[in-house]
Amino acid sequence: INLMTQTSPNTDIQLIAGSAAFGLDLRQQLILAQGTSAGSFTTGNLITNVPTSNDELKALCGAGSQAYLAIKTFRELNKESPLSAIIVADNASGVAATGSIALTVSSPKNGKAVFTIGSGFRNKYEIDVLSTTTATTLGDSLAALVNADENAPVSASNTTGTITFTAKNKGTEANQNTIYVESLPIGVTAVITAFSSGATDPVITNVLNKIKTARYDICTQKCFMTEVKNHLEAKFNTTNQAYESYAVVTQVNSYADAQTALGNIASKVINNLFV
Secondary structure: OOOOOOOOOOEEEOOOOOOEEEOOEEEEEEEEEEOOOOOOOOOOOEEOOOOOOHHHHHHHHOOOOHHHHHHHHHHHHOOOOOEEEEEEOOOOOOEOOEEEEEEEEOOOOOEEEEEEEOOOOOOEEEEEEOOOOOHHHHHHHHHHHHHHOOOOOEEEEEEOOEEEEEEOOOOOHHHHOOEEEEEOOOOEEEEEEEEEOOEOOOOOOOHHHHHOOOEEEEEEOHHHHHHHHHHHHOOOEOOOOEOOOEEEEEOOOOHHHHHHHHHHOOOOOEEEEEO
């Protein structure tokens, strides 16, 4: 997660870990993201002291949730700055996105099958293929690796070589999840069905009121952009040019998609980061 901050008015960085003065008060970082039912969080509550250990984060957010992955990434890059979070539950009417890989295996040569399901950095899976490997055994191996990965944003099931991936969080966010086959040995082929059908995001109206007058840089999901925009624009000070800002981290399929998203969310208080 990368947080981008506009620097008006002038910024004084103090030589104290995690403390940066903007005007007369301090700014902090806040992550707004979805957790899963495996987490102990209370939906919509402001957590002002986010745990630092992975075990505590898993217990709080649910392993593989959007909130867990965002907070974990932040802490890997910045272990010192104070971090707050608002974790929200899936919409009760939400639908989880799904995608799949259908494998065909015929007289395979020895080698490695390499797959990415989610992040190329976190969710790459390598499997040894032997002459005795079948579509079913290869699919079982891939599903087992995904399900054992606490960083996987999806769960997996295999039926005779067709591996179906189901997002751990419901809603539209996972429709952009990556399925990528990096390499396959001779005798192995794969047909990918991209993630789709994720629907009905959490409703977060008034959730951000809980931060009151505190000044936060907010890192959030694509599906929450409009609500965050409305919250921050209400705090924009035109006289003193004091900005609140946030960065949204998202994946897009094309430059045209990025242009559309930026145009739809045009705002004086938002920085967008597309990866």
